[in-house]
Amino acid sequence: MNIILDPSIFNHIRITTGKRKQMQGENLTSWNFFFLEGFSKYPKLEIVLFIFSLLMYLITLLGNSTLILITVVDARLQTPMYLFLGNLSFMDICYTSASIPTLLVNLLSSQKTIIFSGCAAQMYLSLAMGSTECVLLAVMAYDRYVAICRPLRYPIIMNRQVCVQMATISWVTGSLTALLETSFALQIPRCGNLIDHFTCEILAVLKLACTRSLLMDTIMLVISVLLLPVPVLLICISYVFILSTILRISSAEGRNKAFSTCGAHLTVVILYYGAALSMYLKPSSSGSQEIDKIISLLYGVLTPMLNPIIYSLRNKEVKDAVKKVLGKMYLQQIQEHL
Template sequence: MKGDNLTIWNFFFLEGFSRYPKLEIVLFVFSLVMYLITLLGNSTLILITILDSRLHTPMYLFLGNLSFMDICYTSASIPTLLVNLLSSQKTIIFPGCVVQMYLSLAMGSTECVLLAVMAYDRYVAICNPLRYPIIMSRQVCVRLASVSWLTGCLTALVETSFALQVPLCGNLIDHFTCEILAVLKLACTRSLLMDMIMLVISVLLLPIPMLLICISYVFILSTILRISSAEGRSKAFSTCGAHLTVVILYYGAALSMYLKPSSSNSQEIDKIISLLYGVLTPMLNPIIYSLRNKEVKDAVKKLVDTLSSYQTHGSF
């Protein structure tokens, strides 16, 4: 359906990986397994942070928010991908495309800010341990988490709103999701305003939080190296290692997608990066934190024991 100044499509075709039909079943199995593990792992992490009083600390408050974000982010795109991988009609209606675009932008942007907040939390915990309970009070932590969500949701609203005003001269999206860069490639004319908005928000949400994380870890490493006890250094490294691993995975994929020249990689490589970024990273987050954290392991074991005991008593 076309207007005078704006082209509005009732639905879009998602090309996805249709150029490789033999790989679609493999990709379906891979994506389904990763998605189910993501749901299970992150849901478990949220559940134990709520039920286990030992995990009612700033670190796990932020980690619970991160897990919820990962569930929302993957649920915005992966179910559509799974349906389209098995379908000959790889379509998505216009409202669904808008919701998908907004949620992926909102969750991704919120995570950028939250990872910087988590780095600050680790900085205070290691560099100012005596003042940590005062600086990172529950009220402060809730405010920091709220600011992360507000920043991500508002920037996503701005990007989505302006993207919807760009006239599109086609409805075939060369992607498996309504990713904003892929949608804007359908624009009839290049919008300088949209380019500037994308650039400013990308700089605000990628390099700046990354710089703050790097500064935090310079102070953290400097403090750790001054710890005389080998056991103390090992514990400090273990505390920060999980977060640093997640940061590298997340920002590595995000920077490669949003801060590169458009001609440097083919669209096929962009789709592969996006799939790994959208499925693999959210799946690995709870695993990384669980494997490197004794408190999480103990909480999971306690939850499993409780569920087993409940099932045993229920069977009688």
């Protein structure tokens, strides 16, 4: 049975559990832990959300792990496109694992708390994986551009060393920007420890700040622009050239194959950036926090779950590789029983 705590209890706990310290002549509070509001306003909805989130999380783990496995064991998938796809799947696993287990525990618990270090780790991992994915999706668009618009030079331009460097740049960019955002966000003095979210999402944590920080706002704006509109613009430019090239292909089979390989990536881009742009580039005062939570849930669970499904359904090579791996596992089980 879920217990809804009265807000006055939270206020009392805030006062009695915070450690007071003098900082720049003001009394500010350093919190050892945070309360996560989550969906506690809707106790009857929590069990439904628990089942939904658990199923989505398990499917995400299974689907993305399978994609990583087949890109490693199948020699036909040792290409740049699948190298990037394997990185994308690994990121999706890390991204969901940073927040969903905590959500699942809190949905069944009356004490929805998280310690400061856990909150910091959760915020950093979510930002790092999300930022890395923004860059990687732009890199994948460039890979598709070279493959379709420069097919004869594709093996030279997208050689393995270049691909590894591109993937590394994506990871380093995401990790460093996340470190910058997290370190500054957690240093801002907070006048409360009740986060109106189901995870330590940076925008929700910043709402606890006693005063607005111009430096933090500037950092968030610059990084959001660099990681959202700029990659989207690069992806759009890539697809303008891709579409122009595809329309000049004479054979229907060639056009269909090109549309198939690009369609999966473009679908993932629309899902991912659509949710991300709606969260991070809207005015802070607009909309309801409850709507933000729903968007975050879809952004954090549904999109990573759909990525491997989209690539599997629209890609014959992936489907063939999955069948091959499953067939080997089935034969191995038969041999063990004999």
